[in-house]
Amino acid sequence: xxxxxxxxxxxxxxxxxxxxxxxxxxxxxxxxxxxxxxxxxxxxxxxxxxxxxxxxxxxxxxxxxxxxxxxxxxxxxxxxxxxxxxxxxxxxxxxxxxxxxxxxxxxxxxxxxxxxxxxxxxxxxxxxxxxxxxxxx
Amino acid sequence: xxxxxxxxxxxxxxxxxxxxxxxxxxxxxxxxxxxxxxxxxxxxxxxxxxxxxxxxxxxxxxxxxxxxxxxxxxxxxxxxxxxxxxxxxxxxxxxxxxxxxxxxxxxxxxxxxxxxxxxxxxxxxxxxxxxxxxxxxxxxxxxxxxxxxxxxxxxxxxxxxxxxxxxxxxxxxxxxxxxxxxxxxxxxxxxxxxxxxxxxxxxxxxxxxxxxxxxxxxxxxxxxxxxxxx
Numbered sequence: 204x205x206x207x208x209x210x211x212x213x214x215x216x217x218x219x220x221x222x223x224x225x226x227x228x229x230x231x232x233x234x235x236x237x238x239x240x241x242x243x244x245x246x247x248x249x250x251x252x253x254x255x256x257x258x259x260x261x262x263x264x265x266x267x268x269x270x271x272x273x274x275x276x277x278x279x280x281x282x283x284x285x286x287x288x289x290x291x292x293x294x295x296x297x298x299x300x301x302x303x304x305x306x307x308x309x310x311x312x313x314x315x316x317x318x319x320x321x322x323x324x325x326x327x328x329x330x331x332x333x334x335x336x337x338x339x340x
Numbered sequence: 341x342x343x344x345x346x347x348x349x350x351x352x353x354x355x356x357x358x359x360x361x362x363x364x365x366x367x368x369x370x371x372x373x374x375x376x377x378x379x380x381x382x383x384x385x386x387x388x389x390x391x392x393x394x395x396x397x398x399x400x401x402x403x404x405x406x407x408x409x410x411x412x413x414x415x416x417x418x419x420x421x422x423x424x425x426x427x428x429x430x431x432x433x434x435x436x437x438x439x440x441x442x443x444x445x446x447x448x449x450x451x452x453x454x455x456x457x458x459x460x461x462x463x464x465x466x467x468x469x470x471x472x473x474x475x476x477x478x479x480x481x482x483x484x485x486x487x488x489x490x491x492x493x494x495x496x497x498x499x500x501x502x503x504x505x506x507x508x509x510x511x512x513x514x515x516x517x518x519x520x521x522x523x524x525x526x527x528x529x530x531x532x533x534x535x536x537x538x539x540x541x542x543x544x545x546x547x548x549x550x551x552x553x554x555x556x557x558x559x560x561x562x563x564x565x566x567x568x569x570x
């Protein structure tokens with residue numbers, strides 16, 4: 204399983220995905236290969252996939268630290284921690300100064316697992332931004 | 341220091357410099373080498389264990405054989421005594437004594453092999469657990485590194501394509517607007533569909549002569565004729 208096989212699969216799916224979402228994949232080359240996945244209608248919140256030795260990481264960037272209202276940071280952190288378990292399949296993290304939701308899959312996952320993960324992650328991201336809107340500028 | 345703490349310190353320390361590798365790649369290489377060494381030791385320990393277990397089995401067989409022979413010769417000694425051949429009985433007894441001393445040596449060897457095998461098995465189990473743990477730690481370090489590199493590649497991609505990152509709220513607004521537009525389209529399509537089916541129903545009723553009938557020339561003429569008569 205690597206980003207190219209994932210891209211091939213998602214691109215051939217087109218409108219036939221079981222999740223009802225339509226994926227558009229674009230590899231980004233660098234020191235670590237990444238797949239940028241745009242979901243039709245949700246282009247503003249792409250999912251990034253990177254594949255390591257033992258896992259497939261799917262990450263969506265939520266907001267930067269500068270978007271958080273000054274006096275809401277602690278409350279927001281608490282809300283995020285509390286939501287971490289109820290939120291299906293995804294977890295919160297922070298990379299540099301950006302908050303993210305991510306899901307980690309086994310390297311032995313099927314294409315269907317990955318497709319499902321992407322749909323859930325995207326839904327979670329939208330819902331989280333909606334729910335955390337009060338803490339954001 | 342635990343691996344968690346190391347990673348945390350590294351992230352905190354390197355957070356200001358995006359793109360800079362946070363973990364010394366040399367340290368990662370050394371760690372990978374350590375895991376490979378441990379795996380080699382494990383392979384050797386397993387080979388040793390096989391050897392010791394083979395020796396253990398052979399010692400076991402020897403102990404069985406000697407015990408059987410001792411019993412056998414004890415029988416011979418009794419028979420010799422029954423025949424009153426004291427000299428023969430003594431010779432057999434000497435043989436038994438030699439056999440018993442051999443037996444004792446073999447038993448000692450067997451016990452020592454058994455002990456060694458147990459120790460090696462425990463060592464193998466311990467090494468295996470250690471390798472799994474080391475691999476987990478290495479995976480954590482590598483993942484941290486990979487996420488860091490991935491982030492810098494994503495950031496580079498965004499700045500090079502000149503596309504400005506929207507704020508989370510703006511992104512959400514746009515997505516919701518698109519969703520609304522899509523929903524509206526669906527609704528409009530549905531409405532159109534239902535209107536069409538209404539029309540077709542009305543047409544069916546009309547052709548069946550049910551409901552309001554449109555006036556035509558003959559009905560108008562009938563009406564005028566009726567007025568004339570009155």
